[in-house]
Amino acid sequence: MTVVQLHANTREFAAHVARNLHDGPLQDVFATMLRLDALTHRVPPDVANELAKLSLLQQRIIRRMREVGKGGDGLDVDRSPCELVAAVVGDSSIALGFAPHCIVDPRFDAVEDPALVGDVVLTVREALSNVARHAQATSVELRIAVTSTAIRLSVADDGVGLSPRARRGSGLDNLDLRAERNGGWCAFGSNATGGTTVDWQVPLVVSGSDTPRAPGRASSASSRRVSTASR
Numbered sequence: 754m755t756v757v758q759l760h761a762n763t764r765e766f767a768a769h770v771a772r773n774l775h776d777g778p779l780q781d782v783f784a785t786m787l788r789l790d791a792l793t794h795r796v797p798p799d800v801a802n803e804l805a806k807l808s809l810l811q812q813r814i815i816r817r818m819r820e821v822g823k824g825g826d827g828l829d830v831d832r833s834p835c836e837l838v839a840a841v842v843g844d845s846s847i848a849l850g851f852a853p854h855c856i857v858d859p860r861f862d863a864v865e866d867p868a869l870v871g872d873v874v875l876t877v878r879e880a881l882s883n884v885a886r887h888a889q890a891t892s893v894e895l896r897i898a899v900t901s902t903a904i905r906l907s908v909a910d911d912g913v914g915l916s917p918r919a920r921r922g923s924g925l926d927n928l929d930l931r932a933e934r935n936g937g938w939c940a941f942g943s944n945a946t947g948g949t950t951v952d953w954q955v956p957l958v959v960s961g962s963d964t965p966r967a968p969g970r971a972s973s974a975s976s977r978r979v980s981t982a983s984r
Contacts, residue, residue, distance in 0.1 A: 779818055786811035806847050813844060828871055834861045837874045838897065845881035853881065853893040860899040869955065872931040873897070873904060880908040880951050883924045888912025890948060899957070903937075906953040911946040928953060 789808040793801040820828075828837055835857055846852045864870055877895065884890050890912035898905045925941065928951065932939040937955030944950040 779815060782811055782814055782818070786815070810844060810847050828874060830867075834864055834870045834874070835859065837870070838877055841874055841878045842881070842895065845878065845885065848885035849881065849890070849893065851891065851893075853895050855895045857895075857897045858899040861897055861904070864899070864904065864957070869904075869935055872935060872955075873906060876906060876928055876931050876953055877908070879924050879927050880906075880953075883951075884908070884910045884912065884949075886924075887915075888948060901957070903957055904955050907950060909944050909946075909950040910948040912948040914943055914947060915941055915949045 786808050789804050789811065793804045793808070796804065817828075829840070832840065838855070838857055838861070842853055842855055861870075861873075864873075877897075881893065881895070884893055888910045890910035893908060893910045896905075896907045928939045932953050932955060935955040937953070939951070939953045941949060941951055
C-alpha cells in the first residue's frame with residue numbers, strides 16, 4: 754500500500770466515523786438534551802437546576818463528539834493545560850455530585866507537547882469518570898505535580914475500593930495505555946480511607962532553551978519537554 758493510498762484510507766475511515774457519530778450517538782445525545790430542557794419546566798427549582806447542568810454537559814458532549822469525528826481529541830486547543838484540567842474537573846463534578854479537591858502544579862502550563870497534555874487531561878477525565886461510576890465516593894483529591902523529570906498525577910477517593918468489575922473495565926486499560934505510550938506507568942491501590950488511589954506518571958526532559966519545541970510523539974523520555982521559562 755502506498756503512502757497516498759494510506760492517507761486516502763485514513764481520510765475515508767475518519768469520514769465514516771464522523772458520519773456514524775452524527776447519525777447515531779450524536780442524535781441520541783441531542784434528543785436527550787432536548788428532553789432535559791423540556792423537563793426543567795415541570796420540576797421543582799432545585800431539580801431544574803440539576804437538569805440544566807446535565808443539559809449543559811450534553812452540549813459539551815455534542816461539541817466534543819463532533820471534534821472527535823473530525824480527528825481531534827475533543828479538547829479545546831485555545832485553553833492552557835491548567836485550564837483544560839479545570840474544565841474537565843468542572844464537567845466531572847456534575848457526575849460526581851461534588852467538586853473534587855484539586856492541586857495542579859502551575860508548571861503544567863509550561864508543558865509544550867500537545868499530545869502529552871492531551872493524554873494527561875484525558876487521564877484526569879477517565880479517572881474521575883471511574884470514581885463517579887464505581888466508587889460511591891463523597892470526596893476526591895486530584896494532584897498534578899511537575900518536576901524537571903516527570904509529570905505525576907494522582908487521584909484518590911474515599912469510596913468503596915476497586916471492584917473486580919472495575920479492574921476488568923476498559924477505563925483502567927485506557928489509563929495504562931496513555932501512560933505506557935508516553936514511556937510512563939500507572940498503578941492502582943487502596944488508600945487509608947478504604948478508597949482507591951490512581952498514580953500515573955510519565956517522563957519529561959527540560960530543555961536548556963527558554964522556548965523549547967517538543968519533537969513528535971515517541972515512547973522515550975527524550976520526546977517530552979517542558980519550558981524552563983516558568984521553573
